[in-house]
Amino acid sequence: MRSQSVVCSVLVxxxxxxxxxxxxxxxxTCNPSELAPCASAITTSSPPSKACCTKLQQQKPCLCxxxxxxxxxxxxxxxxxxxxxxxxxxxxPKC
Numbered sequence: 576m577r578s579q580s581v582v583c584s585v586l587v588x589x590x591x592x593x594x595x596x597x598x599x600x601x602x603x604t605c606n607p608s609e610l611a612p613c614a615s616a617i618t619t620s621s622p623p624s625k626a627c628c629t630k631l632q633q634q635k636p637c638l639c640x641x642x643x644x645x646x647x648x649x650x651x652x653x654x655x656x657x658x659x660x661x662x663x664x665x666x667x668p669k670c
Contacts, residue, residue, distance in 0.1 A: 605637035607647055617655045628663035639670035 613627040623631070634641075641647045650656060651667075660667050 603633060603636050605634070605640050607634075607637075607641055609634055613656075613659055616659045617650065617653065620655055620658070623659045623662050627659065628665075631660060631663045631665050635665055638665075639668050642668070642670050 609630050610627075612624055612630050615621055616623040616627055638651065641651045657667060
């Protein structure tokens with residue numbers, strides 16, 4: 576009886592972890608236009624807005640994808656973009 580309880584408990588934990596991972600993966604849609612609130616901060620060296628930092632946090636899982644895109648890399652990897660990311664508490668990934 577005890578072994579059935581352990582198996583059942585482990586199964587519940589696994590299902591919860593899988594459900595959480597599915598929820599996280601569906602939560603972010605990688606769309607560089609979502610970072611539009613950061614455009615002025617990146618192009619003018621002005622401090623990022625709260626909206627910019629929020630969007631940057633939300634898009635953090637997508638940054639490698641953006642860095643691998645030749646059209647986006649110069650913007651995402653620019654010194655001003657790095658300053659914005661740092662000001663928002665977001666570390667740029669090493670991809």
